[in-house]
Amino acid sequence: MENRKINLTDFEQIPLAPEESVKAFGNSLIVAPHPDDESLGCGGAIALLKKFDLKVSILILSDGTLSHPNSIKFPKKKLLDLRENEIVEAAEILGIEKENITFFRYPDRNVPNRNSENFGYAVERLKMLLDAEKPRTIFVPWRRDPHPDHRAAFQLIDAAKNEKQQIIEYPIWLYELAESEDAPLENEVEAFRLDINSVVEIKQNAIRAHKSQTTDMIDDDADGFRLSEEVLQNFAVSFEIYFRSKTNE
Numbered sequence: 001m002e003n004r005k006i007n008l009t010d011f012e013q014i015p016l017a018p019e020e021s022v023k024a025f026g027n028s029l030i031v032a033p034h035p036d037d038e039s040l041g042c043g044g045a046i047a048l049l050k051k052f053d054l055k056v057s058i059l060i061l062s063d064g065t066l067s068h069p070n071s072i073k074f075p076k077k078k079l080l081d082l083r084e085n086e087i088v089e090a091a092e093i094l095g096i097e098k099e100n101i102t103f104f105r106y107p108d109r110n111v112p113n114r115n116s117e118n119f120g121y122a123v124e125r126l127k128m129l130l131d132a133e134k135p136r137t138i139f140v141p142w143r144r145d146p147h148p149d150h151r152a153a154f155q156l157i158d159a160a161k162n163e164k165q166q167i168i169e170y171p172i173w174l175y176e177l178a179e180s181e182d183a184p185l186e187n188e189v190e191a192f193r194l195d196i197n198s199v200v201e202i203k204q205n206a207i208r209a210h211k212s213q214t215t216d217m218i219d220d221d222a223d224g225f226r227l228s229e230e231v232l233q234n235f236a237v238s239f240e241i242y243f244r245s246k247t248n249e
Contacts, residue, residue: 006178008234011241014191019198022048025168026136027055029129031157033111033141033149034064035087036210036227041170042139043094043203044196044240050095051199057100057133058091060084061156062149066108067213068224074212080105082212090209093202102129106149113152119159126160135165142169142184142243146177169243175234189243197238207235 028049032038038046038058049056064083065076074082088098104125106112112122130138140157141150150172157167169189174182184191196203211217213227 006174006180006183008175008237008241010183011191011193014193014241016193016195016239019048019195020052021194023052023054025049025054027134028057028137028139029133029135030056030058031061031138031140031153032058032087033061033147033153034067034108035060035083036064036090036207036213037141037150037172038087039090039094039203039206039210040235041141041172042240043090043206043235044199045139045194045242046094046096047199047202047206048194048196055100056094056096057102057135058087058096059102059104059129060087061104061106061111061153062108063103063105064108066225068218068221070223071218071221073220074218079212079218083210086210086212090206093206093209109148111149111152112156113148114155114159116152119156122156123159126156130160130162130165137166137168139168139170139242142171142174144178144182145171146173146182167245169245171241171243176231184243187246189245191241191243193239193241195238196240200236200238204236207232 022045030038030042030046046056063080065079068074068079091101112119138157138161140154143154208214218224
């Protein structure tokens, strides 16, 4: 296969599932490597799950503090508090109460992966959460999404879930940073689009709640991260793309 960038349009021909299809997910856990991944990747699904009165909880794996590592106005602790307050606000917009958000606070870009010494402990910690929350479906970033924390998130869930729980994978950086070798293979997953047309505005409001990532509110770090308008456009459409892992079959 020729190595090339992946575009959102590559997925426009895959089946479109109606919004009512989220009922089959049942109670769900949204795993976000960083505060904002939950809104970007799954904001529509979360809003729909709540629309149909299903329980949704959110797990934030990292502290997100490397988004602006050189800011004087927002040193690490202050930035951590800011980003956690933003996810609380975003979750409230999506219909999730603060008590249904769990923070593991791993260092940004150091979420434990299969090669980490603390991977086994991280898996056991995650199993305890899964035992408490008892989700039917776990949403987690695409296994080869080109960010180390995103790939680690999938590896953790893959190791911790039980045989009754299904994994639904969502892309974040697949469109902007991935090459064709990172794309899903037909024998790995079943791809589908979820119709989120009725909740697009709710999703957009949740994304905007992450002001530290979408605006210049932190203006004293030349190396600081900000989601570009081009990237945000990938998440402003009337559908979300998901991959259903065939390992669950």
